[in-house]
Amino acid sequence: MEFRSTHEIGAAAETVFDAMTNPDMVARCVPGCDTMEPLGNDRYQATMVLGIAAIKGRFRSVVALRDQNRPESFLLEVDGKGSAGFAKGEARVEICATDAGCSVSVHAKARVGGPVARVGQRLLAGTAKMIADKFFACMRDRIEAQLVERTAV
Amino acid sequence: MSASTFGSGIRRREDPRLITGSAAYTDDIVLPGTLHAAMLRSPYAHARINGIDTSAASEASGVVAVYTHADTVDEIAPAPCAWLLPNSGLTIAEYHCVAKDTVRYVGDIVAVVVAESCSQAYDALDLIDVDYEPLDAVIAPKAAAAEDAPQLHDEIKGNQAFHWTVTGGGDIDEAFGAADVVVKETIVQQRLIPNAMEPRAALARYVQATGELTLWNTTQNPHIVRFLCSLVNGVPEDKLRVIAPEVGGGFGSKIAVYPADFITVFCSKKLGVPVKWVETRSENYQATTHGRDHVQEIEMAATSDGRITGLRATVHAGMGAYLSTAAPGIPTILHGLMLSGVYDIPAIHEDVYGIYTNTTPVEAYRGAGRPEATFMVERLVDLLASRLGLDPAEVRRRNFIPKFDDGHDVVTGLTYDSGDYDGALTKLLGKAGYEGLRAEQAAAREKGRHIGLGLSTYVEICGLGPSQVAGAIGFQGGLWESAILRFHPSGKVNVMIGASPHGQGEETTFAQIVAGELGVSPEDVKVIHGDTESTPMGWGTYGSRTTAVGGAALALAARKIRDKAKIIAAHLLEAAVEDMEYEDGNFFVKGSPDTGKTIQDIALMANVAWNMPEGVEAGLEATSFYDPPNFVFPYGAHLAVVEVDSETGNVELKRYIAVDDCGPQINPVIVEGQVHGGIVQGIGQAMWEEGVYDEDGQLLTGTMLDYALPRADRLPDIEVHSTVTPSPHHPLGVKGIGEAGTIASTAAVYNAVIDALQPLGVASVNMPLTPERVWRSIQESQGRN
Numbered sequence: 001m002e003f004r005s006t007h008e009i010g011a012a013a014e015t016v017f018d019a020m021t022n023p024d025m026v027a028r029c030v031p032g033c034d035t036m037e038p039l040g041n042d043r044y045q046a047t048m049v050l051g052i053a054a055i056k057g058r059f060r061s062v063v064a065l066r067d068q069n070r071p072e073s074f075l076l077e078v079d080g081k082g083s084a085g086f087a088k089g090e091a092r093v094e095i096c097a098t099d100a101g102c103s104v105s106v107h108a109k110a111r112v113g114g115p116v117a118r119v120g121q122r123l124l125a126g127t128a129k130m131i132a133d134k135f136f137a138c139m140r141d142r143i144e145a146q147l148v149e150r151t152a153v
Numbered sequence: 154m155s156a157s158t159f160g161s162g163i164r165r166r167e168d169p170r171l172i173t174g175s176a177a178y179t180d181d182i183v184l185p186g187t188l189h190a191a192m193l194r195s196p197y198a199h200a201r202i203n204g205i206d207t208s209a210a211s212e213a214s215g216v217v218a219v220y221t222h223a224d225t226v227d228e229i230a231p232a233p234c235a236w237l238l239p240n241s242g243l244t245i246a247e248y249h250c251v252a253k254d255t256v257r258y259v260g261d262i263v264a265v266v267v268a269e270s271c272s273q274a275y276d277a278l279d280l281i282d283v284d285y286e287p288l289d290a291v292i293a294p295k296a297a298a299a300e301d302a303p304q305l306h307d308e309i310k311g312n313q314a315f316h317w318t319v320t321g322g323g324d325i326d327e328a329f330g331a332a333d334v335v336v337k338e339t340i341v342q343q344r345l346i347p348n349a350m351e352p353r354a355a356l357a358r359y360v361q362a363t364g365e366l367t368l369w370n371t372t373q374n375p376h377i378v379r380f381l382c383s384l385v386n387g388v389p390e391d392k393l394r395v396i397a398p399e400v401g402g403g404f405g406s407k408i409a410v411y412p413a414d415f416i417t418v419f420c421s422k423k424l425g426v427p428v429k430w431v432e433t434r435s436e437n438y439q440a441t442t443h444g445r446d447h448v449q450e451i452e453m454a455a456t457s458d459g460r461i462t463g464l465r466a467t468v469h470a471g472m473g474a475y476l477s478t479a480a481p482g483i484p485t486i487l488h489g490l491m492l493s494g495v496y497d498i499p500a501i502h503e504d505v506y507g508i509y510t511n512t513t514p515v516e517a518y519r520g521a522g523r524p525e526a527t528f529m530v531e532r533l534v535d536l537l538a539s540r541l542g543l544d545p546a547e548v549r550r551r552n553f554i555p556k557f558d559d560g561h562d563v564v565t566g567l568t569y570d571s572g573d574y575d576g577a578l579t580k581l582l583g584k585a586g587y588e589g590l591r592a593e594q595a596a597a598r599e600k601g602r603h604i605g606l607g608l609s610t611y612v613e614i615c616g617l618g619p620s621q622v623a624g625a626i627g628f629q630g631g632l633w634e635s636a637i638l639r640f641h642p643s644g645k646v647n648v649m650i651g652a653s654p655h656g657q658g659e660e661t662t663f664a665q666i667v668a669g670e671l672g673v674s675p676e677d678v679k680v681i682h683g684d685t686e687s688t689p690m691g692w693g694t695y696g697s698r699t700t701a702v703g704g705a706a707l708a709l710a711a712r713k714i715r716d717k718a719k720i721i722a723a724h725l726l727e728a729a730v731e732d733m734e735y736e737d738g739n740f741f742v743k744g745s746p747d748t749g750k751t752i753q754d755i756a757l758m759a760n761v762a763w764n765m766p767e768g769v770e771a772g773l774e775a776t777s778f779y780d781p782p783n784f785v786f787p788y789g790a791h792l793a794v795v796e797v798d799s800e801t802g803n804v805e806l807k808r809y810i811a812v813d814d815c816g817p818q819i820n821p822v823i824v825e826g827q828v829h830g831g832i833v834q835g836i837g838q839a840m841w842e843e844g845v846y847d848e849d850g851q852l853l854t855g856t857m858l859d860y861a862l863p864r865a866d867r868l869p870d871i872e873v874h875s876t877v878t879p880s881p882h883h884p885l886g887v888k889g890i891g892e893a894g895t896i897a898s899t900a901a902v903y904n905a906v907i908d909a910l911q912p913l914g915v916a917s918v919n920m921p922l923t924p925e926r927v928w929r930s931i932q933e934s935q936g937r938n
Binding site for chain 2 (some may be wrong): 003057082083085111112113114116117118122
């Protein structure tokens with residue numbers, strides 16, 4: 001499974017980079033994410049509930065941030081498994097400054113197995129994109145809200 | 154024989170209970186105190202198991218036990234392979250019912266949970282934590298045979314399960330060297346996934362106080378289940394009763410005895426209570442055996458006037474991760490020996506490589522090896538016709554084995570029983586209006602429409618088979634059948650048979666056999682099957698053998714009854730036995746049919762035994778064991794008419810005409826039903842069905858949404874005709890018909906589509922012929938991307 005998406009956020013690249021590499025922010029914005037506990041060395045243990053088609057399950061995953069090149073790019077590695085199957089993948093995130101703030105592009109690749117692969121294969125890319133869209137909408141709202149707060153102060 | 158019974162299309166007596174929902178399948182059987190088992194199956198196609206933590210599952214609500222390999226290894230032997238193909242270097246990978254330290258396909262069992270309810274068992278599966286270390290997987294049989302391929306089993310080199318060859322007739326290299334014409338093709342017989350309406354199920358009840366086990370199991374062969382279960386679970390055969398209650402279809406997938414069956418028995422033995430396991434549809438897709446999966450590199454040598462001089466093939470057959478119960482015999486004995494088809498081919502050579510892959514084990518699937526053989530031969534014949542610019546019907550005629558009624562040897566070593574292949578084709582072409590169709594095709598082509606005609610003239614081997622041959626080819630069982638026929642005092646009859654029909658209608662046809670032999674009404678005959686405690690030994694329903702072999706056993710038992718009844722009748726009529734005559738249930742002194750004794754009169758007397766001839770035992774009952782002297786070889790000719798939309802690639806099946814010869818038909822309506830179902834399954838392979846794995850071994854077609862089964866609205870009315878050529882060696886002359894349609898139809902439809910595409914320059918498309926594939930092949934041949 002592979003997908004790409006691009007999202008515009010009205011904030012400086014550094015702000016966006018910091019938000020996207022901040023586990024609290026990430027935990028709040030990943031749909032279905034319950035917890036995100038640091039394991040050290042930019043690795044986190046995350047639990048989340050995900051549903052694809054008729055398959056819904058709780059995943060436990062190890063999320064690692066690698067190749068951090070503030071504010072331009074980082075690599076997110078995810079290795080998760082749960083009753084609905086398993087997923088192992090990585091997403092390269094690139095942040096480019098634009099006139100209106102910055103543009104964040106994601107190129108994700110994942111290998112999935114178990115019930116998710118068997119039942120949800122047709123819907124996988126669509127679901128992944130939907131999750132990414134929700135995540136970035138949430139990020140954008142929070143970052144822009146923070147900016148408004150700071151400006152107000 | 155009574156004309157109103159044997160040979161008449163009476164309604165299937167099975168149907169009322171099936172269509173009113175009163176039939177009881179394994180899952181319908183409810184025993185008090187039953188626990189439910191659920192299997193934890195590997196989500197990886199290939200992985201090492203570094204650890205399993207079952208603690209959370211063990212403590213879950215309703216869970217009674219959780220078992221892994223360590224708990225089961227001493228009490229469940231590896232699942233056996235029971236077809237030990239000789240002279241093939243067969244290597245059998247150990248198939249642990251619960252995986253030891255490695256899983257080798259998505260669906261391999263890793264643990265089992267037993268709980269008070271089915272949902273509790275399934276919920277607890279989620280709580281088992283397995284530490285998998287993924288390994289590289291290999292899916293395609295040829296890739297798995299390559300030198301650098303990931304290896305599935307440490308003890309087996311190159312993933313090779315066997316290398317089997319068939320060589321017959323003259324020097325094959327010479328045949329090809331001297332040929333005027335050679336046509337070649339590579340065919341992918343894609344993986345198919347059987348979809349019986351009833352998924353697999355087992356209910357085991359072990360009584361620790363007596364050591365007796367009853368196993369209700371959805372199977373095609375309860376006596377084989379008893380035999381293998383006895384060996385694997387260590388329950389003596391005399392204390393082991395297997396019942397196949399109503400069985401909702403199998404198509405070959407219920408021949409095997411599966412790890413989950415043995416595990417269910419183990420759980421009941423261990424816990425001393427009944428344990429039930431019923432597969433989910435998802436499990437059915439990933440863990441019930443698949444079919445086909447061949448890559449066939451084939452070539453045919455011929456003279457310039459279209460006479461076939463040789464056939465050579467190399468086949469890589471994917472076997473899955475382990476060898477299922479009968480698997481090695483399917484792509485070899487049931488395939489390679491049939492490569493002469495309906496033709497006189499003077500030299501044949503085939504190499505078949507059975508290859509382990511990280512996929513679900515492959516087994517017999519309706520036709521089992523013969524569709525794959527028929528397709529090869531029929532495809533090559535069409536290629537030859539196309540190369541020589543001859544009509545495909547004409548090339549077939551030039552090569553047919555001439556009509557024979559008592560044996561014909563082909564170079565693969567088989568002796569066909571009887572056949573008139575030209576007769577079947579002639580009837581087919583007449584019924585179809587073949588010449589008119591060709592004219593229509595030509596006219597349509599003028600207008601840019603793409604109509605295609607596809608022929609398939611087939612012969613198949615069924616009625617398996619002589620037990621001596623079974624032994625010689627490594628089948629670890631006999632292939633005879635037996636029947637007990639018992640008259641009650643009232644003249645009603647019970648028939649107990651060892652074979653186990655599961656949808657084929659033999660409760661009806663067997664009653665018709667008895668009616669035909671003894672003049673009773675079919676309504677007075679009840680056929681009992683499927684319970685090893687009430688039926689004599691039998692080897693099961695597969696290979697279109699139940700009517701051909703079991704029906705013969707029954708006919709012979711009926712004839713024993715007739716002989717005994719004649720003696721009793723002679724005694725009662727105070728006549729000599731040699732002066733007695735029999736007609737339609739009446740035994741009488743020559744010339745005096747009005748004062749005879751009916752079979753019912755004799756049944757009553759034999760049962761009360763007030764006045765029996767001296768030395769004749771009481772009762773009217775006979776047992777017969779029938780071990781066939783040869784296989785039977787049904788045959789026929791099929792024609793598919795298709796139209797391909799070159800803009801969309803859509804294939805419309807416009808007509809399908811079949812002529813089949815299964816000898817005398819006991820019940821023509823049931824024959825027609827079998828032909829319909831068989832044809833549709835073969836069309837499914839040609840047009841829609843394909844079991845697809847991704848490169849990691851994840852099954853992508855794991856639901857009914859993703860795996861395209863044939864649908865009625867995509868099919869034309871099937872026009873069914875027949876010819877009747879009795880088998881010379883069979884007591885009733887009958888041959889099998891359960892698989893014939895499937896064996897013929899895939900090639901007919903495929904040949905029709907290629908015929909339609911000929912003006913567009915398309916010579917080959919991999920099955921299934923979905924619109925996308927057909928469209929792409931048209932684009933490629935037209936030089937468009």
